[in-house]
Amino acid sequence: RTVYLNGEYVPEEEAKISVFDRGFLFADAVYEVTAVVNGKLVDFAGHFARLARSCRELGLSLTLSENDLREIHQRLIAENDLTEGGIYLQLTRGNSGDRDFHFPPSQTPTTLVLFTQSRAVVDHPAASKGIRVVTCPDIRWQRRDIKTVQLLAPCLAKAWAEANGADDAFLVEDGFITEGSSCNCYIVTADKTIVTRPLSNNILHGITRKALLRLGEEHGITFEERLFTPEEARRASEVFISSATTFVWPVVSVDGQQIGDGKAGEITKLLRSIYLEMVE
Ligand code: PMP
Secondary structure, three states: OEEEEOOEEEEHHHOOOOOOEHHHHHOOEEEEEEEEEOOEEOOHHHHHHHHHHHHHHHOOOOOOOHHHHHHHHHHHHHHOOOOOEEEEEEEEOOEOOOOOOOOOOOOOOOEEEEEEEEOOOOOOHHHHHOEEEEEEEOOOOOOOOOOEOOOHHHHHHHHHHHHOOOOEEEEEEOOEEEEEOOEEEEEEOOOOOEEEOOOOOOOOOOHHHHHHHHHHHHOOOOEEEOOOOHHHHHHOOEEEEEEOOOEEEEEEEEOOEEOOOOOOOHHHHHHHHHHHHHHO
16 A cells, blocks of 8 residues: 655555654544545545644644645545545644653644545445444543544444444433444434434534535435434434444444334435435
């Protein structure tokens, strides 16, 4: 694989980062993952806008423009013959030359890394079969709207899910589901309303979520943004998730409780197909 590191396109074995890089020592870094389908980026403008916002919130300087970054993504797609999968981007506050909590001087160069990941997105088996989820406490920090690389809590949640025979975890705070370990969550009520948690600092502002709300409006599908509990999810007629790497996946059980008939729901399938239509 050819990867990008600070202006260079190099074989992955040759990409080296300092042990003093703040991304490594302090998780002082932000990231984005943009899906690729048919060799094309999905909603790059949305991912760039969120990256710029994450940087602003943390006082990280983003010196490359949207077009510069789009070109880097496109060159990596070409160099690696990527037709379907994703591109991971990480920007760190660079190298302090030592381990020091204080931010380095503002002119310190940041570290920018991008690499491609080839995988099925459109025909992923989980998209038709669905996933099983379990709930667990949301132990993350209070600025989940910033897309930082502090991902130990979601890693622990996924390990918890695996240990409990599930594919993923829904995180719970104050009795309500915040989001999934790496996705936004939705339930469908008996009157066919799609419920999802409103935006706040408590969840990541999903780019896929934003697109689904817009597409829903265009297609007369009703969304309601409000909090919901694990109990409501277990009793819902449908449950699903969204993210840039999954698009829309059905959830067929929550905490061992089967959802509906244990298969992908009609509204979930409809939303996925509308999303795929937009992508393709
Ligand atoms: N929430 C969390 C915690 C995530 O990690 C992700 C995946 N980036 C999402 C939601 C979904 O966001 P997006 O649709 O932008 O991938």
